[in-house]
Amino acid sequence: LGVSLVNGAPFLMVCGLGPKKQSLASVNRGGGNTAPPTQQYDTGELAPSGWVTYRGDGSQRTDVPGPVQGWDPSGYNGNGKGYWWFPLPNITGTVDRVDLYLYSEHWYYNSGGTAIINIVPNNLGGRGFTKARGDWHVGGFPKPGGKWVTLPSDWFALFHNNGAYGHARANAISVGPGVGTDLNYYGRFNGNAARLRIWYTQ
Secondary structure (H helix, E strand, C coil), X not given: CCCCCCCCCCCCCCCXXXXXXXXXXXXXXCCCCCCCCCCEEECCCECCCEEEEECXXXXXXXXXXXXXXXXXXXXXXXXXXXXXXXXCCCCCCEEEEEEEEEEEEEECCXXXXXXXXXXXXCCCCCCCXXXXXXXXXXXXXXXXXXXXXXXXXXXXXXXXXXXXXXXXXXXXXXECCCCCCCHHHCEEECXXXXXXXXXXXX
8 A cells, every 4th residue: 555645744544444344253132023933832632611502493401511513313303403611722823733632421323423623713603603614514422421522624724813815713613503404413511521623823
């Protein structure tokens, strides 16, 4: 670097170091624009917060220990239906899997019966409760006995905080009503034994 002096005048030289470069070994603690790593969670077996069941005319039944599905062969209660609701965790990520356990106490036939399962969006309960998807018929429920099933994958997103498909968040599982007077669908479930288990990533 050469410097020329004119007539011996004093001068000031300033050296710029240029823009500071980011360290290639910087520590990333998840701040800024970098999202923290996701983690999968398992709710474990959630017990229901409550359950309710209705006669075919829409009146509530209080004479049974759980939801009743289908046509009552006694002729007194019509085509029954009911549901359980569950205390869901905060889910802002992706719902990966949802398992359901129901215990059937009785079916009309000794060979067991077929449950008609659906999901109910939050705050849309009552005797005219709204179902969020098409009914799912699941055979092989024993008389008596319990059965675990994995819900259909296109139902998973409805358990997210914001729901999905234009529905409010689902927090309830329903059974019934049955298919006309077909007694293959007449069954009684235990209200307190139901369980819901959700795996989600966020």
